[in-house]
Amino acid sequence: MQTLNQDIKNRTFKPVYLLYGEEAYLKHNYKSRLREAVTSGDTMNYNYYEGKGADVNKIIGLSDTMPFFADKRLILLEDTGFFKGGAAGEELAAYAERIPESTCIVFVESEVDKRSKLYKAVKKYGYPAELSRQAPGQLSRWAAGLLSKNGRKITGRTMEYFLSRVGDDMENISSELEKLTCYTLGRDVITKEDVDAVCVPQVTNKIFDMITAITSQNTRGAMDLYEDLLTLKEPPMRILFLIARQFNQILQVKELMGTGMEKGAIASKLKLQPFVTGKLMLQARIFSREQILSYVKFCVDMEEHVKTGRLPDRMAVELLITNQY
The missing domain is CATH 1.10.8.60 (Helicase, Ruva Protein; domain 3)
Known part of the structure; x- marks a missing residue:
């Protein structure tokens, strides 16, 4: 992000940028800042494309067109799918080395394959910014x-x-x-x-409570929490993923505690909030390593059964909660 901030501050722009990663807030923030810095609010020399199916030849033609009474033309492309491979992405990759100085192209993508030719071209001729969840x-x-x-x-x-x-x-x-x-x-x-x-508690807080209920054999309490999440339109497979992730975190915390590591060091190593780490440590103390591993395996089995069609997703989570599979 330092490179982005420096370029925006100095108004010295690379020919092409890629904004990608999990943190939507940062992608939106830098997209807006780049647009303002490059165009200064000018709409005449600003072109925007969203979604798959954007015409590559039209994009290249616009890029090669001199801006009208301005130093720069900005072309902003969002969620195009060009970074997942394909002829369009390869054509833009080949074009990247000859983008004129008067044009700045900014891609904002949800999915990126770093092996694609276009990603490698952006890395060589511009700047790819991975905007991940912050520590x-x-x-x-x-x-x-x-x-x-x-x-x-x-x-x-x-x-x-x-x-x-x-x-x-x-x-x-x-x-x-x-x-x-x-x-x-x-x-x-x-x-x-x-x-x-x-402040509204996020889903992960309910997952903490659900795991406490599951492991203390409070089936009714765990099922009530599950129903709450379904009412909030949380997909069963996401709930299963969050349960599995937390059991994995409990296992990691358990192993680090076994080395004598304190809460602050564990939080730093796993990039977790100290308050969250403390809750995980409490859960880790309740179980043996073997018990935690059995729950991790249980989650993996349920996911596999859903993906292979052996179980409906909702039933898979219910079986995990009731420990009846």
């Missing part, structure tokens, strides 16, 4: 900065609790911070009670 420390500093701009303060421990409750999606964090700012009008310090009052 806990970066999220804390960013969130604290947003609060500070609105005249609010928050302790480190309350920030940990806030992030453990709302998750690591920056768009969601930003939205929840706005709610906190409005709720605390007339006060400058945000408390844990404020977070509890207005």
Whole structure:
């Protein structure tokens, strides 16, 4: 991201950029900043294409056209699928080395194959920016900065609790911070009670509770939580994935605890919020390594049975919850 920030600040642009990765907030942010920096709000020399089926010849023709009373033309392409291979991507890859200085092409993609010719061309002639989920420390500093701009303060421990409750999606964090700012009008310090009052717990928090219920054989409680998630339109396979991911995290934490590693070191190594790490450590202490592995295998088996058509997805999660397979 440092390269992007520097190019935007200096207004010295590479011929082609690629913005990709899990963090939608950052992709949207840098897409907007690049557009403003390159065009300064000019719409005459700005072209936008979205989705599959964009005409490569038309894109190249526009790119070769001199901008009208401006230094730069910006062509922004979003979710084109060009980075998954195919003739269109290869044609653009071949064109990348001769993009005129008067043109800047920006790709914003959800799926990217780093083995594709187009990705390699962007890497050679421009800049591919992978905008991934941010580490806990970066999220804390960013969130604290947003609060500070609105005249609010928050302790480190309350920030940990806030992030453990709302998750690591920056768009969601930003939205929840706005709610906190409005709720605390007339006060400058945000408390844990404020977070509890207005911040909506993310799905991962329910998964924590569900695993606690599963492993303590509280089947009714686990099924109630499962029904809550289905009511919130969470797909059963995503729920299964989140359960499997947490059991894997519990296993990792268990093994690191076995080496004598403390909470802070574990959180840093696994890139988790300390508050989340503490909850995982509590769960890891309850089970033997063999028990955790059995649940991991159970999750893998259920996923395989769904993918091979042996079980419906909803039933697979129910069997996992009730431990009856």
